[in-house]
Amino acid sequence: MSSEAIVKQRTDKRSPAGSAGGAVDFAVRGIHQLVKDLTLLPGQPVRQEHVASTLSLSRAPIREALRILHSNGILDYEANVGYTVRRLTSIEFEQVYLMRRALEDTLMESLPSFTKAEIRRLRGLNKQMSIAGQNSDIVKMRDLNEEWHFLIFKKSPHHLIVAEVERIWGVTHSYRSFYLYDPGSRGRVVLEHETILDALEAGDNQAAMIAMEHHRGGVPAKMEEMYAKLPLLGSQRPR
Incomplete structure (x- = not known):
């Protein structure tokens, strides 16, 4: 198609x-x-x-x-x-992730308890992501990943912050697609999601926030490596 x-x-x-x-x-x-x-x-x-x-x-x-x-x-x-x-410079890309860290940490700290049904739904989405990743279905995995994250964020009462995080994510959609072209990255996303879910299931927002920071923090450096691996897109790498 x-x-x-x-x-x-x-x-x-x-x-x-x-x-x-x-x-x-x-x-x-x-x-x-x-x-x-x-x-x-x-x-x-x-x-x-x-x-x-x-x-x-x-x-x-x-x-x-x-x-x-x-x-x-x-x-x-x-x-x-x-x-x-929009083609982000390296400095702009770093700023995007600084903003995400500040705003998403606030959301993670404010989360109420998750029900067993909500955790099951999130684990189910993560399983679908794993299958999409194994099938190299980058578009489906990226869309499921975004759905997974915002099911968590939208539990927060800070709705204006959620809306701003959605706007910031919109600036980097294509870059996250690049990231998922790497099989290792696809596997890490799924495993890191499980760590976050374990913390949420235990009601430990601090542990969930730390796990989310680890999950998010490796992306900027990995992106530089990924651009080098995609010669057809090499001219599009952040400056």
Whole structure:
């Protein structure tokens, strides 16, 4: 199945033609999915006509969607050049993870107790991630990973912080996809998730927070190694 077909499957299957606002929302989700699925790479130009054709939309909602994604930090814009997928510098990448650490630690500390059913659901998702990883289904594993994390974060009463963490994650979707191309990284994600779940099941938020920091902390250094292993994408590595 082509990348364009996958995008159409993964975006809202309702017709985008119902309203101008609906078409813009559809375009935002569709373009973001192209970035997440590495159809559009960091640093790559985003051509309005190509995206409009891919999503079966007119240029007007595409233009508005591009402006929204620029304001959210997903795209860059340069006058007389246009939009490109945001390519983080090494310093920016480090800052993203500093922000994640500060905000996610706050969420982890504030978590109420998890029920046995919630823990079973999280372990089930982690099992699905393991299977996807063994099958080298990077897109499915990445999406399940995000679902897993936000099932935890959204237990926190700090809903504004959760929303900001979601925005920050959006800036690095494609980079996490790169990370999961490494089989060793896929295995570590699953094992580290189990350690976090053991702590949550025991009601030990401090241990869960420490395990989450270990889980998150190895990504920036591993990303540099992964870019070197992906020669076709080597020009897209953080500067």
